Amino acid sequence: xxxxxxxxxxxxxxxxxxxxxxxxxxxxxxxxxxxxxxxxxxxxxxxxxxxxxxxxxxxxxxxxxxxxxxxxxxxxxxxxxxxxxxxxxxxxxxxxxxxxxxxxxxxxxxxxxxxxxxxxxxxxxxxxxxxxxxxxxxxxxxxxxxxxxxxxxxxxxxxxxxxxxxxxxxxxxxxxxxxxxxxxxxxxxxxxxxxxxxxxxxxxxx
Amino acid sequence: xxxxxxxxxxxxxxxxxxxxxxxxxxxxxxxxxxxxxxxxxxxxxxxxxxxxxxxxxxxxxxxxxxxxxxxxxxxxxxxxxxxxxxxxxxxxxxxxxxxxxxxxxxxxxxxxxxxxxxxxxxxxxxxxxxxxxxxxxxxxxxxxxxxxxxxxxxxxxxxxxxxxxxxxxxxxxxxxxxxxxxxxxxxxxxxxxxxxxxxxxxxxxxxxxxxxxxxxxxxxxxxxxxxxxxxxxxxxxxxxxxxxxxxxxxxxxxxxxxxxxxxxxxxxxxxxxxxxxxxxxxxxxxxxxxxxxxxxxxxxxxxxxxxxxxxxxxxxxxxxxxxxxxxxxxxxxxxxxxxxxxxxxxxxxxxxx
Numbered sequence: 001x002x003x004x005x006x007x008x009x010x011x012x013x014x015x016x017x018x019x020x021x022x023x024x025x026x027x028x029x030x031x032x033x034x035x036x037x038x039x040x041x042x043x044x045x046x047x048x049x050x051x052x053x054x055x056x057x058x059x060x061x062x063x064x065x066x067x068x069x070x071x072x073x074x075x076x077x078x079x080x081x082x083x084x085x086x087x088x089x090x091x092x093x094x095x096x097x098x099x100x101x102x103x104x105x106x107x108x109x110x111x112x113x114x115x116x117x118x119x120x121x122x123x124x125x126x127x128x129x130x131x132x133x134x135x136x137x138x139x140x141x142x143x144x145x146x147x148x149x150x151x152x153x154x155x156x157x158x159x160x161x162x163x164x165x166x167x168x169x170x171x172x173x174x175x176x177x178x179x180x181x182x183x184x185x186x187x188x189x190x191x192x193x194x195x196x197x198x199x200x201x202x203x204x205x206x
Numbered sequence: 207x208x209x210x211x212x213x214x215x216x217x218x219x220x221x222x223x224x225x226x227x228x229x230x231x232x233x234x235x236x237x238x239x240x241x242x243x244x245x246x247x248x249x250x251x252x253x254x255x256x257x258x259x260x261x262x263x264x265x266x267x268x269x270x271x272x273x274x275x276x277x278x279x280x281x282x283x284x285x286x287x288x289x290x291x292x293x294x295x296x297x298x299x300x301x302x303x304x305x306x307x308x309x310x311x312x313x314x315x316x317x318x319x320x321x322x323x324x325x326x327x328x329x330x331x332x333x334x335x336x337x338x339x340x341x342x343x344x345x346x347x348x349x350x351x352x353x354x355x356x357x358x359x360x361x362x363x364x365x366x367x368x369x370x371x372x373x374x375x376x377x378x379x380x381x382x383x384x385x386x387x388x389x390x391x392x393x394x395x396x397x398x399x400x401x402x403x404x405x406x407x408x409x410x411x412x413x414x415x416x417x418x419x420x421x422x423x424x425x426x427x428x429x430x431x432x433x434x435x436x437x438x439x440x441x442x443x444x445x446x447x448x449x450x451x452x453x454x455x456x457x458x459x460x461x462x463x464x465x466x467x468x469x470x471x472x473x474x475x476x477x478x479x480x481x482x483x484x485x486x487x488x489x490x491x492x493x494x495x496x497x498x499x500x501x502x503x504x505x506x507x508x509x510x511x512x513x514x515x516x517x518x519x520x521x522x523x524x525x526x527x528x529x530x531x532x533x534x535x536x537x538x539x540x541x542x543x544x545x546x547x548x549x550x551x552x553x554x555x556x557x558x559x
Contacts (some may be wrong), residue, residue, distance in 0.1 A: 034402045036394050039387065039421040043402070058424035068406075106398075182423035186457075191398040199455050200391040201347030201513055 208250035434522035
């Protein structure tokens with residue numbers, strides 16, 4: 001996946017920066033969008049994404065996943081940057097899109113509602129300096145950057161919300177070494193579906 | 207003789223239950239062991255190896271519950287037990303024949319005799335702490351259903367879940383034993399049903415943990431696998447049985463990897479683990495084959511009841527209490543059906559097959 005820089009007019013787009021704002025739930029840092037992959041509970045899509053940088057280092061993955069704050073998870077990831085998978089720059093957008101799909105599948109009611117509320121407007125993450133994942137305000141009305149997260153969110157909205165496509169389960173992406181804690185990442189599903197279909201429990205124990 | 211030593215450990219099994227079907231005696235234990243033929247001595251001696259750590263007698267239960275009450279009192283920062291109990295509600299949600307009622311009776315007894323507290327006298331005092339006592343959490347279905355119902359209920363027009371999230375009430379579970387996988391499922395479903403914050407707010411105390419998380423290699427390598435979880439080196443009958451199951455969910459592995467556990471800390475050695483697991487599995491399948499009903503219970507598996515959609519051989523619980531055996535234990539321990547020619551070690555209370 002290749003993403004190039006774009007220019008946005010602020011008044012024409014939906015922006016998000018702080019997780020406490022109206023569209024803050026679109027941020028990977030937003031609390032309340034937990035995920036479970038391979039039976040491991042992960043507090044945010046940011047922690048999941050960062051953990052995927054280190055498929056051969058389960059200890060680092062655990063340190064990232066155990067953080068309450070997604071920002072701390074990101075900082076820990078930076079600390080170990082030399083252990084990042086070698087093809088990271090090639091696969092990182094695909095991994096982020098997969099993480100967003102999982103976020104949508106496992107938090108469908110809340111996250112789909114937010115995506116619906118953005119209508120058809122461009123979604124832009126605002127940042128003070130990150131022109132890769134977000135866009136930076138250059139003057140009062142102009143935003144410049146690749147806005148990768150915003151564009152992946154728009155892709156998600158287009159693929160699943162506007163087309164009303166089912167996202168009950170999300171398959172792992174087809175890349176080498178897509179591992180969590182030493183095992184291949186498996187298909188993950190909407191927990192409400194797992195509950196409704198009695199996939200986790202139906203037993204009257206003693 | 208192993209049967210005599212086993213008797214000393216489990217002699218109080220259902221001793222307080224008048225309708226018990228048979229008495230625990232050395233002869234009864236030996237009779238159970240003899241059903242394994244030439245492996246009789248092996249089965250009894252291996253059982254004896256781990257039984258002291260996994261059998262909770264009534265006396266031991268009393269000690270554990272007493273200590274648990276003291277721990278909760280300290281955890282919630284009360285200087286006296288009466289102050290703590292005055293502010294605490296002990297859930298009594300299960301049916302009368304289930305474990306919760308019996309555990310609450312013991313707690314009541316401890317409070318009255320040792321702390322001179324009559325819990326019932328304090329019932330109408332406003333409560334801050336809500337504690338769910340139970341014996342074993344296996345798949346967790348019962349606890350999840352009870353918690354979900356309570357969290358959705360209201361007191362004075364305020365949802366209980368809101369009170370827990372804003373920390374005006376606390377929620378705790380106290381167990382003798384839980385399965386790691388079952389607890390993880392409960393935790394996840396409660397987070398999704400209520401709020402992610404519940405993960406940090408729910409207090410869990412348990413005396414023993416069954417480590418059976420096998421989904422990821424790195425975690426699985428550290429698990430004790432202190433349960434019956436056979437490897438896939440099995441005869442055709444086992445695979446025929448597994449394939450015959452009307453269960454589509456393979457998210458829980460039916461077999462353990464041969465490399466797990468990395469270090470044997472539960473059975474006497476790795477070879478004996480394999481042998482005992484396979485004996486329990488083989489006998490369990492034989493017993494299930496005797497069921498002639500047209501609609502057999504889909505939860506019944508050779509190594510113990512499980513979630514009916516799971517394509518596995520059973521939960522394989524190896525943990526026992528004086529009051530009743532969990533049906534998530536291997537069938538050889540509790541199967542008791544007329545005409546099936548099998549004498550269980552522990553008889554079931556108020557539960558059919």
